[in-house]
Amino acid sequence: MIDLNEHEQILKQAINALHDRTYFAGFPENPSPDNYGADADAKGQKLFNNLLNKPYEELRQGEPEAWVGQEESPYTQESLGIKYPYFSPGKLVAHAQETFHQWRKVPADTRATILLDALSNLQNRFFELAYATMHTTGQAFMMAFQASGPHAADRALEAIAAGYEELNRFPKEANWEKPMGKYNLKLQKSWVAVPKGVAVAIGCSTFPTWNTVPGMFGSLITGNPVIVKPHPKSVLPMALIVAEVQKALATHGLNPQICQLAVDPDDRLITKDLAEHPVVKIIDYTGNTAFGNYLESLPGKIVFTEKAGVNSVILDSASDLDKVMQNLAFSVSLYSGQMCTAPQNFFIPESGLNVNGTQIPYEQVVQKFADAVSALINNPKVGPHVLGAIQSPVTAQRVKDMENIPGKPLLTTCDLANPQFAGARLCSPVIYEVPASAKEVYNRELFGPIALVIKTQNTEESIALAKELAQEHGAISCGAYTTNSDIKEQIKDEMSLAGTPVSFNLTGNIYLNQHASFSDFHVTGGNPAGNASFTNPEFIVKRFTWVGFREPVRE
Numbered sequence: 001m002i003d004l005n006e007h008e009q010i011l012k013q014a015i016n017a018l019h020d021r022t023y024f025a026g027f028p029e030n031p032s033p034d035n036y037g038a039d040a041d042a043k044g045q046k047l048f049n050n051l052l053n054k055p056y057e058e059l060r061q062g063e064p065e066a067w068v069g070q071e072e073s074p075y076t077q078e079s080l081g082i083k084y085p086y087f088s089p090g091k092l093v094a095h096a097q098e099t100f101h102q103w104r105k106v107p108a109d110t111r112a113t114i115l116l117d118a119l120s121n122l123q124n125r126f127f128e129l130a131y132a133t134m135h136t137t138g139q140a141f142m143m144a145f146q147a148s149g150p151h152a153a154d155r156a157l158e159a160i161a162a163g164y165e166e167l168n169r170f171p172k173e174a175n176w177e178k179p180m181g182k183y184n185l186k187l188q189k190s191w192v193a194v195p196k197g198v199a200v201a202i203g204c205s206t207f208p209t210w211n212t213v214p215g216m217f218g219s220l221i222t223g224n225p226v227i228v229k230p231h232p233k234s235v236l237p238m239a240l241i242v243a244e245v246q247k248a249l250a251t252h253g254l255n256p257q258i259c260q261l262a263v264d265p266d267d268r269l270i271t272k273d274l275a276e277h278p279v280v281k282i283i284d285y286t287g288n289t290a291f292g293n294y295l296e297s298l299p300g301k302i303v304f305t306e307k308a309g310v311n312s313v314i315l316d317s318a319s320d321l322d323k324v325m326q327n328l329a330f331s332v333s334l335y336s337g338q339m340c341t342a343p344q345n346f347f348i349p350e351s352g353l354n355v356n357g358t359q360i361p362y363e364q365v366v367q368k369f370a371d372a373v374s375a376l377i378n379n380p381k382v383g384p385h386v387l388g389a390i391q392s393p394v395t396a397q398r399v400k401d402m403e404n405i406p407g408k409p410l411l412t413t414c415d416l417a418n419p420q421f422a423g424a425r426l427c428s429p430v431i432y433e434v435p436a437s438a439k440e441v442y443n444r445e446l447f448g449p450i451a452l453v454i455k456t457q458n459t460e461e462s463i464a465l466a467k468e469l470a471q472e473h474g475a476i477s478c479g480a481y482t483t484n485s486d487i488k489e490q491i492k493d494e495m496s497l498a499g500t501p502v503s504f505n506l507t508g509n510i511y512l513n514q515h516a517s518f519s520d521f522h523v524t525g526g527n528p529a530g531n532a533s534f535t536n537p538e539f540i541v542k543r544f545t546w547v548g549f550r551e552p553v554r555e
Helices: 005-020 040-051 089-104 108-137 141-148 150-167 213-221 236-251 271-276 289-296 321-337 362-377 383-387 393-404 459-473 485-497 537-541
Strands: 066-068 084-086 173-179 184-195 198-202 226-229 259-261 280-286 302-306 312-315 345-349 353-355 358-360 408-411 430-435 450-456 478-481 544-552
Touching: 005 108, 005 150, 040 108, 089 184, 089 198, 089 226, 089 259, 089 271, 108 141, 108 150, 108 213, 108 236, 141 150, 150 213, 150 537, 198 213, 198 271, 213 226, 213 236, 213 280, 213 537, 226 236, 226 271, 236 259, 271 280, 280 289, 289 302, 312 459, 321 362, 321 383, 321 450, 321 478, 345 362, 345 459, 362 383, 362 408, 362 430, 362 450, 393 430, 393 450, 450 459, 459 485, 478 485
Parallel strands: 198 226, 198 280, 226 259, 280 302, 312 345, 312 478, 345 450, 430 450
Antiparallel strands: 066 084, 173 184, 184 544, 353 358, 408 430
16 A cells, blocks of 8 residues: 555556556756746756866765765866765775665665655756766756656666566465365465665766666665765766665664765776675676676676667668668767667668658668758757757767778768867768678777668668667667568567567657666666666566565464
């Protein structure tokens, strides 16, 4: 029975949405005055600016050993100057361990109430969170607002709802009676959900909140204290969220160190120390494949990973080629391709595409794609808001290094300017044509604004290559364009075997990059791109164990 006061309705709606898989959003994604107030944007920007060049003192973690910070804005390429309290891995784990027995004994209703309180209060900070995300990741404002604010909050709500449902799936107790002929055997049985222990949630640099909160809130709702370890270059967004969770815990009379923020000193990373600590039992991770593989190899740990994927688009036929190319151009350009769902490899048959009964030659199809990307990024009213900025210099260098691949350039990066930020680190998408035989070029994730066009013999070869890449190297998304129902079913069947979701014939304002909370399973766990999925039951139930007790009923 849910007894969560003002949160009861939204929790019920979220649980229903998990089952229905229809559209549901707990938090408005439009940053309009109607949703958040006329002065919310100005207040949020002021709050963000007030955090710069000083210690971040909102956390409730005791006296720190030092103050550290190394964030810089991709828009100004200048330091944010924010210093965070540093605690050694041993102290963080010790503090978490001290809170374990308090948190595990808190009823699920109370845990849910506390976490929903935190999300409700966080809603008042979405604009502050947006600017924090902009100036750590390079996301443009609208994406930063939506992804780090309402969309991340919905993913957190999804984890809370899934956890709450799993904790209440079975009765707490039951009278068990088995007929034995002349008498009945009677037992009183009870069960308790026992959390696994201290959890660590490791964040990434490009989507510091959206990718981190599912595991963080999944562990918290199931009774596990959490150490949140953000990327050293994207700390502030998660610091704001941890601060709100700590505030909610303290308000309910609980130790705020049930949820802690862990930051790295400038000269030494601490993620491995945390992950390898014997007390840490659960690890959530988003990031590169090599480190994800290392975490998965650690003995005695329950590890949930989202790693790199090689995402493909299979082009077979279409009813409106211009709309297809406009959609794909946006998908390639959005946040300069710095999304785990962004398309990279575009498989096009050498015979071209059938468009409403007319065969469009391969060369014309490819040119339309390059022209659509060029038109988008060179639109001064649209381009800067779609591209954002490049989070890491490594990504910008990767784009430049594409000049050395064995391929034909179809679109090279151009000189760009952001009218609002003269010092922004920018890089427009590049497109190269590579032969299908050059697998060494396209069989890895090329993170950033990079698209490869691969000419295939036919659609069958396109499907086979996309499937092979997903099975061997992982994929988080796949796009397909076909008006042939048989080919559509073939693509569905082959890519499902590769554990890869497929978006068919997207045009208009829905894009391959986007995954919706409560409806789309983000990553399937079915290929090397990751071993977990936001948010299926396995993502929750592995965080606790059902333990039963029984004794004879006294007559």
